[in-house]
Amino acid sequence: MVGSDGNLAQVRHVILVLSGKGGVGKSTITTELALALRHAGKKVGILDVDLCGPSIPRMLSVGRPDVHQCDSGWVPVYTDAEKSLALMSIGFLLEDPDEAVVWRGPKKTAMIAQFVSDVAWGELDVLLVDTPPGTSDEHLAVLENLKKHKVDGAVLVTTPQAVSTGDVRREITFCKKTGVRILGIIENMSGFVCPHCSECSNIFSKGGGEELAKLTGSVFLGCVPLDPLLSTCIEEGKDFMQSFPDSATFSAISSISQTLLDSLQTA
């Protein structure tokens, strides 16, 4: 074992990506932030603890490789030869991608404990932890198992509408109760600019993310628009940050990732 932290000893920063609400883009934002941080020269890892709906492998186009073991534990899957982006997801352990992981809380808790302690991450600048929606077993398991290691904080993702921010408020309470620092709130799916006529439609309403930040005294990290180019890249496992550097979406995500990096350095 390397130090009391074991496999997390050489991980400089740990950021949780939370929401409370499903389908707001946690996995998408986790993926894009990871790609942005990598493009900024950082070594990044992603831990996907959504046991029922593991989306990250597809978004990074890594398929379903075998997971190998080494002396210190499980070797993460690398998305590139330079090993700049490492990933661990339960998606890799399933033979059949359509097979449902129908587990109750205790089994999920035990699997996450293994994930957190037994992956040989090596040296990382940032480990992003993608979570499922809710405030339950998975979230408690991640925090319990990261107790020995410092968690820098959480990024909360919401969409603009009240039905979303209503759940994210509860996630903010979860963070306060469990002592997780809130690094900031991201409003995703923030307006859609029609590619034909450039008219902006607020499909999922408007402004909720910023209001939520004000209401709860949290930092507002910024808005990410609804962008079919982003959805397509995510679908096909392509690197959006590399393919569309001139887009408004790219600027939004880059700015958010820079703000996060700055807040990690100053902490």
Add this chain to the structure above:
Amino acid sequence: LYTFPQHSPRHNLLYCPGTESEQAGKTSSCQGCPNQKICASGATKAPDPAIAEIGVKLSTVKHKILVLSGKGGVGKSTFSAHLAHALASDSTKEVALLDVDICGPSIPRIMGLEGEQVHQSGSGWSPVYVDDNLAVMSIGFLLSSPDDAVIWRGPKKNGMIKQFLRDVDWGELDYLIVDTPPGTSDEHLSIVQYLSSTHVDGAVIITTPQEVSLQDVRKEIRFCQKVKLPIIGVVENMSGFVCPTCKNTSQIFPPTTGGAAQMCADLDLPLLGKVPLDPRIARSCDEGKSFLSEVPDSPAAKVYLSIVQSIKDYCSNRVTEEQRSA
């Protein structure tokens, strides 16, 4: 030195006998599985007397419909709420909506019932009524503040779901709709288990067109097959957006693998309908109004009503089948 378990994690998963089986925790494949002790203790297998009680309590409910997805944020609650409104638009029908999303209860807001509280009487908990013939129950009504987080592990969530089914005074109902959270976990297992001595008409599966959703939805469909829950059909939500200014259609959530239509063809399931994105839907939900009443002429409203009709037909055909075979 790091000691590996006897079997690899993939082996544990592949050959898991199931946490509810007689063999749980006892087979050779269980060696090294983090859950082995719990399974072997028998904690996962004891039958719950509440199941029979719920069977009796819900014998006055003619039709039970579960709304499932597997994927979050596809519109389960939106669909459940509007299915309830549409069914209750027939004033001769008694309809109820049960929200078992314990961590993220959206139904109170969508039904315009935020701030309402549940009352207890001699015959149990009273649900909250939207109209004379439309009742709603959600954990949202038991929380005193919109900031309250329900940070519960599985067993406590299961207990709440049991209470919702056993202790709520539903009365005689034509339809009970159950809205669920995303995933295939405690809430889903509990709902199916606690309803196992009643007849459930089936599940409506909600998805959006993209593969990122479909890959989770296929798991939910497998879950339904595993627990022998019939599937009424699939609804594809957020199916295209027509710009109100230039009227061109954009596929914001692109069906890169053929969308729900391809999945339904592959799995031999009915596609009940494709609902387009409409900003007025989000607004109505935020305001607690039924968009079927607010914008009845919208293309989305028309698709919803046709889907509701298919569900009604499915339910009444089931009754006819039962009468025929009796």
